[in-house]
Amino acid sequence: MSRFEPLSTVPVPERAILVGVDLGRGGWPLEDSLAELGRLAKTDGAEVVSTVTQRLDSPVPRTFIGSGKAQELVSLVRNLSADVVIFDDELSPSQQSNLERILGEPTKVIDRTALILDIFGQHATTHEGRLQVQLAQLQYVLPRLRGMWGHLVGEQTRGGIGSRFGQGESQLEVDRRLVRDRISWLRRELRELEGRRRVQSKARWDSGIYRVALVGYTNAGKSTLLNQLTGSEVYAKDELFATLDPTTRRLELEEGRKITLTDTVGFIQKLPTTLVESFKSTLAEVRAADLVLKVVDASDSNARKQLAAVDDVLADIESDKIPSVVVYNKCDLLDADERNVLSASHPDAVLLSALGSWGLRGLLYRIAQEASRDDVTITALVPYDKGLLMKMVHERCQVVREEYVQGGLMATVRASSRMAETLAPYVVRASDVAGS
Ligand SMILES: Nc1nc2c(ncn2[C@@H]2O[C@H](COP(=O)(O)OP(=O)(O)OP(=O)(O)O)[C@@H](O)[C@H]2O)c(=O)[nH]1
Ligand SMILES: [Mg+2]
Incomplete structure (x- = not known):
């Protein structure tokens, strides 16, 4: 090992x-x-x-x-x-x-x-x-x-970059077979971990929680944004690839909807393909998201190219079809004119400063909007013995009207399509007009 x-x-x-x-x-x-x-x-x-x-x-x-x-x-x-x-x-x-x-x-x-x-x-x-x-x-x-x-061979003193991995090995000790064996072992082990992750992820899906993933070029400010939005203290630093391991935090939106927010490894141009492949189990967090926030450093002169590099990796990991919102961070470093040009040319994007803590409400509003995009209005009669379901109705749906009647709770709610699926057996009236 x-x-x-x-x-x-x-x-x-x-x-x-x-x-x-x-x-x-x-x-x-x-x-x-x-x-x-x-x-x-x-x-x-x-x-x-x-x-x-x-x-x-x-x-x-x-x-x-x-x-x-x-x-x-x-x-x-x-x-x-x-x-x-x-x-x-x-x-x-x-x-x-x-x-x-x-x-x-x-x-x-x-x-x-x-x-x-x-x-x-x-x-x-x-x-x-x-x-x-x-x-x-x-x-x-x-x-x-x-x-x-x-x-x-015979010279083991060179250290530093590029020699740290496999350091101290002599040619005799390390042969290809050994490395191949190790590679297969690592693949097996990671597959198992990914399986476990999938189970957790499914549990979250079943609970109806809307999942948001922060993706973006390295150093764009993803971890800073996660910290600001959820009051966490994830390591954020002005260096490349400060974050490698994903962190997921819960967050409650103003309307009461609970979501999860996941921060993960940043991308870069010419990202080694072996790394993308190896990080599949981590990147599975992105694949499982309902919404992807593409965080961009608005102050970087290559912001547009960075966004393109991010899109390339998203396509690589088959996550380019997930609904997404572009978030221009570090807008505190732009002057008023630059900000106006940016927002005029990208009306769908959110402009903010994670560090300066402004624009965050706008982002939360946008997330809420996206989360409720596929909501439907339904009326369901939830029997009294379905305690958990009743709790879910109150925690995960926006209750329009409710009344305790004989046989259970008669509730008219705005529910996500996933919640609507869960409530399907108890629905007495459905209006499938999304957004109504
Ligand atoms: N001026 C300014 N700096 C910011 C802002 N948000 C983040 N930063 C700085 O940008 C640097 C990188 O921030 P991180 O949050 O670590 O970036 P990241 O996207 O998580 O980066 P990796 O984990 O390395 O991929 C830090 O020095 C932050 O303080 C912002 O809104 N304005
Ligand atoms: Mg980070």
Whole structure:
């Protein structure tokens, strides 16, 4: 068990050089993507000492960057005593080992994926979170076993980014079979946990509670928003991937309707596919939601692209059909003009500041609106011996009229479609005009 456990301390900041290649494919501007890579590196405890860029039509198969650029990198690494070179795009295992050979020991070459996996390894706290991270790390490591460990024989001293997972293993100790066995074990274990989660989730469904999930780009302010709305103290910090494990809190809306609000792992552009796959059991919380709140950092110049990246992941996890509301957070950082433009161009979105605690009522109102969208008005006669059902009528429905008559409680209520299903056997009159 402990063999693959990620370790989490960075004693001395490593000196990192970032490398970005502009493939001219549009999308994210290179300098913004590199700035984000720099924040990832910083979150992981490294210090960025230089940045190298190149414009290419397509990556060079052997080394990703051109050979001239690789030589430039060699001297930069020497002059700046860099410990690690971090590529913004995913390197193939052979590109990674070719580059390490060119740069010479002890410089490490890693990519965005390895960096994100390393951060996840340091931020995972729950059992499930750690298993998910281990699965993603081992899937990443498996095709790179030779490349990553070949040079570690007889030399076990290089620590830091990218070497924490599987740290201390020698090539002889770690073979592919072992890693594969571990991967299958982790998959089984996570499937079981997901099954358990599904049972909890079904229980919540049965109870008729409306479920809202907070999703969004990392650092958009999801945890801060959860804290403000529910008075919790979930860890929120100005770093990437502060949250890995989902937290669910209950909340009562003004009309008395109870809902749950779930905060979960943030997304990022170029999110490693292994991570999305590994985090299936956590992301199941999003899949099970009745409403998705897409939280966006309105002050970020790439807000629109971040939203697109979030939509991509939502599609990946088959959650793009769930009703959703876009929530522009951090509006305190915009001036009045910018706010006006934003609200005029996105009339359906909610603008707020989680930190400044304004706009929250508007969001709650909007959630209430969404939650009651499929409500129906029904009149049911709930027998006196159905105590639980009577309680549910009072707690989960908006009671329009009620009267205790012979045979039970005659109640006319506005009920969610789920509650209406539960009440179906006792309905004496139904009006199926939603929203009436
Ligand atoms: N100015 C401003 N800062 C905010 C606001 N909301 C959150 N922040 C800050 O943004 C940073 C990230 O907030 P978090 O709540 O941790 O963001 P998150 O979306 O949960 O991020 P991850 O868990 O890392 O994916 C923190 O430093 C917050 O204080 C806001 O409305 N205005
Ligand atoms: Mg968070």
